[in-house]
Amino acid sequence: MNIITMMKLESGMCRWPIGNPEDKDFHFCGEPREPSLPYCETHMRKARAPTRKPKDS
Numbered sequence: 001m002n003i004i005t006m007m008k009l010e011s012g013m014c015r016w017p018i019g020n021p022e023d024k025d026f027h028f029c030g031e032p033r034e035p036s037l038p039y040c041e042t043h044m045r046k047a048r049a050p051t052r053k054p055k056d057s
């Protein structure tokens with residue numbers, strides 16, 4: 001298993017945080033991402049997902 005820590009995180013890698021920053025096994029996703037996006041496709045979807053459902057009134 002490849003753990004992407006802050007030290008290993010490079011540009012071009014998904015910087016989605018995994019785990020609790022206070023834990024020593026905290027790391028980043030590290031999947032390849034689009035140059036214009038901060039996260040990989042999976043995590044872009046998560047980031048874009050609405051936190052609440054739109055009300056239809």
Ligand SMILES: [Zn+2]
Pocket residue numbers: 014015016029030031039040041042043
């Ligand atoms: Zn990711």
